Amino acid sequence: MSKPAETEQSKESSKILVLDDEHSIRWVLERTLSQAGYIPHLATDVPEARQHLGKHSIRLALVDINLPGQDGLSFAREILEEYPSLMIIVMTGQSTMYNTVEAMKAGVFDYVTKPFDIDEIEELVKRALRVPLNTREITRIKSRKKEDDLLTGQSKVMHDLYKAIGRVSATDLTVLIQGESGTGKELIARSIHQHSLRASQPFVAINCAAIPSELMESELFGHEKGAFTGATDRKRGKLELASQGTLFLDEIGDMPMRLQSKLLRVLQEKQFERLGGHELITTNMRVIAATHHDLENLINNSQFRTDLYYRLNVFPVNIASLRERREDIPVLVEHFLQKGSKEMAVGCKAVEPEAMSVLARYNWPGNIRELENTVKSLMITNVTGTIMLDSLPKNLFKRQPLPDSEESLEEVASRKLEALVKDAVQFDRGSLMAEVLPQVERPLLNLLLEQTRWNQQRAARILGINRNTLRKKIETLGLKNQRGLEK
Ligand SMILES: Nc1ncnc2c1ncn2[C@@H]1O[C@H](COP(=O)(O)OP(=O)(O)OP(=O)(O)O)[C@@H](O)[C@H]1O
Ligand SMILES: [Mg+2]
Missing domain, CATH: 1.10.10.60 (Homeodomain-like)
Known part of the structure; x- marks a missing residue:
């Protein structure tokens, strides 16, 4: 460990590479960084950036993704191979799930979307430079080829989620996804698998709420011929099928207590036997679990084992409800309109702005699943090509009467703002x-x-x-x- 005084000094004279083809971005970053006491080195393209890296001992690089010639993401991957202790912050004007996940997987320090707040960049630079040189360990894994992103959404919540998916896909850590029903827990699990080293191995899902408890044990563990009445053949269970891949334990909160102990043993020992068998089968699976229950509540009611909870909750992912990230609603509606027109062979539809604002204000207790179903059924019943206000189902207009304590800040604000905004529009105030x-x-x-x-x-x-x-x-x-x- 270096002495604090030294760290402070080296931080101040840190050399920072700025790679961006946009003049205004280079200009503002150069000014900000030099005012903060750093030494910026500016580059407009990859060859120029390489020259700086070769000549100076650069600690941190701010790299744009959309560059002429080579894209910033593949450049980031390459230079991390050459300079493993270099810190990289990726910047982009067009943030996608794919780019975010891939950047984090490559081992960059963080990912920011333009236009950015200059204070935010300054803070980020400071944090990046605080990371000691030798404690950084990057598990680099091959990038996945670009397919359509599974998840849609541009809110801060979703960006943070993409980053988390990127970070955790590069590892084999057990993930516990918690969130209300219909928030996309299964899609998150699939995304982690698809971006992981196990992508070419099976993703095996078992829904603990949908299978009767007496069948679940044999579904999970498999059974030998004659293990019980009706077991006419040997059957391999989900644990065995997922051995080299990912096991997705969906609705883990609904798993019976007795099976919880059995599962815990498998997670600890990485070995199990089929029902009615003696052969020890070894598994190398990665586990992702999900639930809409509050597991801590279940633990307090003695319905969930504490030790299993800690085994699963190694990398927690909590996904917010749709009403906590309403800014995603229009993007999701657009996404489902496009998806619907492909799947259902109905023409592409549009939503008139008044109807969109009703959709954006509704509370969506069933979250994205409810939104998806609503959009689909509107597409089927609509004949004009535009979804109008009066074609929306009546329940969407009901303001959910919420007790004060449950009303979100956003809801209180939009109630209070309504009159103010109307007034400002009427008088065109500036x-x-x-x-x-x-x-x-x-x-x-x-x-x-x-x-x-x-x-x-x-x-x-x-x-x-x-x-x-x-x-x-x-x-x-x-x-x-x-x-x-x-x-
Ligand atoms: N971010 C997203 N972008 C696009 N589609 C999404 C997103 N999140 C969820 N969906 C869609 O919403 C539906 C519900 O998602 P999913 O089944 O993953 O949710 P869940 O949290 O597992 O729900 P449940 O608790 O009901 O099982 C799916 O049809 C899924 O495709
Ligand atoms: Mg689910």
Whole structure:
């Protein structure tokens, strides 16, 4: 471990490569990085970037994906082979699931979407340079060929999910996916498998909620001929079929307790026997489990084993409900319209804006599955080519009466904003943003600063913004430390 003073010094003089064909991006990054005390080296294309890497000892590279000649992603892969301790942050104007997953898999430090917040980049650069040189270990695995992405969505939640999929696909870690029904848990499991080293091996799914418990044991473990009445032949179970691939234990929360112990033993020992057999079968499977139950609740009610929970929850993935990431709704509707027109041989449809805003406001208790089914049935019943407001099912118009405590901030805000927006539109006012934002920022910062006793460094960290930005906001919002709480 180096001494703190040295680390600080080397951080400040760190050489950073900026590879982007866009002049304005190079310009803004050069200015920001040099002001922050780093030494930027600018390149417009891959050959120029290589020259810098050859000449200077570069610690970090900011690499654009869309470049003339060679794309930034394959360049990132190549240079990580040559310079394994180089930190890379990938930047892109068009973020896709494929690019995000592939970049993370290649071992880049992070992935940001343009236009980016310059404070965010500064923070990221700082964090990347804080990673000690020798503790970095990259499991590099071959990139998957580009197929259609399984998951759709451009919200922050989805971007973080793509990154998580990329990170975990490069490993053999056990994954536990938790989320409400219809949020895409199975698609996430399939994506991890498809991007992993096991992609050419089987993905074997078993749904613990759909199979009667007395059949589940033989489904999982298989059985020998004559093991029980009706066992006329030897049968290989899912554990055996998944041996070199991925076993997806869907709805794991519904697995009977007795089987939970048996499964735990297999996970620990990586060996099992078929029912009615004595031959020890060794398995090398990777396990992904999913559930819509709150497993900690089940544990408290003695319906789920704690030890199994810890065995499974090695890499947790929690997927938010659709109403917590409403900005994905229009993108998903578009996706299902296209998918529907391919699958159902009906012409391509469009959704009129008024109808789209109803879809975007609805609560979707059944999440993406409910949205998909709604879009499909609208496509079938629609004859005009455009899905209009009056063709939407009536239940979509009902504002779900939510108790106060369950109403999300977004819902409260959209209720409160309705009149304000109407008014601004009517009078064509040009200051709506400046009127609204302080009303959100002021209470947020006031509360946070009070709870952090005006420790601005801590508050900035919790907000995920940089300290200067916070200081400016405090000034412009006119916030005062009333009780002399400042440290
Ligand atoms: N991000 C997404 N992009 C596109 N389609 C999605 C996405 N997430 C889910 N879907 C679609 O929504 C449906 C439900 O997804 P999936 O079966 O993976 O959800 P689940 O969480 O496993 O649901 P359940 O708990 O009901 O089993 C599927 O038809 C799937 O194709
Ligand atoms: Mg499912």
